[in-house]
Amino acid sequence: MGDTVHPPFPLLVPDDTPDLDDVRAALSGADAVVGLGTDVAATLAWAVGVSRPRTPAATWELLASVAARDVAAARVLEPHLDALGILDEAAAAGFEVPVERGCSWGVFAAEAPGTRLRARREGGAWRLHGTKPWCSLAADLTHALVTAWVDDEQRQLFALDLRDPAVTARTGPWHARGLERVISAPIDVDGAVAVPVGDPGWYLRRPGFAHGGAGVAACWWGGAVPLRSALAEAARADRADQLSRVHLGRADVALWAARAVLVETATVFAAGPSASEGLRAARARTVVADAVETTLAEAAHALGPLPLVADEAHARRVADLRVYVRQHHAERDLATIGGDVATGAAGW
Template sequence: MTDGHHPPSPLLIPDTAASFAAVRAVLEQADAVDGLGVDIAATLDWAVDAGRRRPSSLSATWELLAAVASRDVAAARVLEPHLDALGILDEAAAAGIDVPVDPAGAWGVFAAEGPGMRLEAREDAGTWTLHGTKPWCSLASHLTHALVTAWVDEERRQLFALDLRDPAVTARTGPWHARGLERVVSAPIDVEGAAAVPVGEPGWYLRRPGFAHGGVGVAACWWGGALPLREALRTAAGTARADQLARVHLGRVDTALWAARAVLLETATAFEAGGSASEGLRAARARAVVADAVETTLTESARALGPLPLVADEAHARRVADLQVYVRQHHGDRDLARIGGDLATGADGW
């Protein structure tokens, strides 16, 4: 079950009966899952069902991700890439790209690169096959399919749909010594000539508008995952023994998460309006603001609450460990340097 600390939905967007009925239905199912985020098989079954009933709007999707993360961070980590993969397939269809695959099953998105590992795509008489090793393939041994980027030449990557049940695909079990997201194993896969279906032309995956949208969807997970820590601080600040420092910690976390919420709201509004040439920069800014707010929340809650909940409260300790690993998908100063680089070369987007 959930850890009992999640705040009520809506978290981000004012509720309307029409647009958020799907969100409420999926959350009701999440609350009924025994072992949400801990039992990976049960959580994936729920995520696949959630994908079939996913909301149609971007803001509602972020609402769903944040609300799930407020219940369990690992559950959101399972759900987010599945919804992202389905969204990419929808985006391809809307762009007139024929992708002859069945979207049923449990999907992931494997687009990371790593030193000493390379996945290559080769075409022979119209048939594409993949060869090599792909790092950071979350839950590959549990999923049925994935959208995978592979190199088609020395400079270009292309997206492919891959059946992970193909005997030519081997999912490694490690190395994975994580204390956070312990069960969401993100290890390499080895591919020895597995057939794959191209999704768009080389570079389409990064150029499409949904790439920026998906990046902020991850940030919505971070934000929702931090909310129960704010509630723990509020409980501590309301006790008879609480002093002004307890209220300072709470106030610092509250203002950081409130600012991040405002940024997520503004970003959802801008993305849904469409037509902006600076969506990548806007997404990078939003991710940076949310990541900073989550880091502030982790630091302040540790200082305010001390070691006791980290050793005596299983749900709290797991949430902190999961968030610490999950938010590392933001690359800190490197991501800020990319924002600065965009600005230095003429981008603005204000």
């Protein structure tokens, strides 16, 4: 399962952080699953049994620690925990959704040009029609939280049973060399019954929206930490030179800065909702994405092609990370951040 040597635990937070016992239990279970990440069924069975930590810090510690073991496993776990958090938020806001025990969840909120999933009331029930893009693991999950258009201007969140015969999960196109088993293809929906979760627009307005985005960044960060370990091992080798230490130093500083940002962001989020949460999450994602891309580049330059072709765990980690970090919108996110700063809507 991924690398044989795991980074120290905890990665992000002090050892006295609340909920770390739950994180330890989850990681113990993760270590016991054969083929974690590449065996989607086994990974989902494990994920369904994971207790969702109550604090952002502990949740991100769990995600980062899983990603340090296997990037694909974190990619499976993160949306499941995010969905459970959304359902808890909905219940607290008076929008409780009945949830079966033992369900595996995804969150499908992406949009694409030329395709829309629409929701309308039919015979006293909400039914979904159309196509939803980028639905990760739709053929493997039991349920998903899905955004659908209720009119030309507004989207609303719905809980959808993916086992409904009116839901068809496509198998592609998916030619990925990283996260190859985490298929993210469209679903076609022809009148499936769905349960509304919140009012129109609630999904984006809710305080926890920013938390989920930063949780993905914790996965990216944790996935890159073993590359720092590989660089450190290379820098300790008998034939190591100054350049090997430069590559290690550059990756170390980038990941250290990203860790500091994640820790501060988790602390701020735990203190309660604020108007700047979305901007703070966008900044954190950008810092982490930059650090991961720096680390990938430094590992490539320092280690050369050998581990990419001869070390299965290393090669899979690099391929998975390169696909996963592309969930970051790069310059588009920077433009959004710059727009907020330019209009005076953001401070430090």
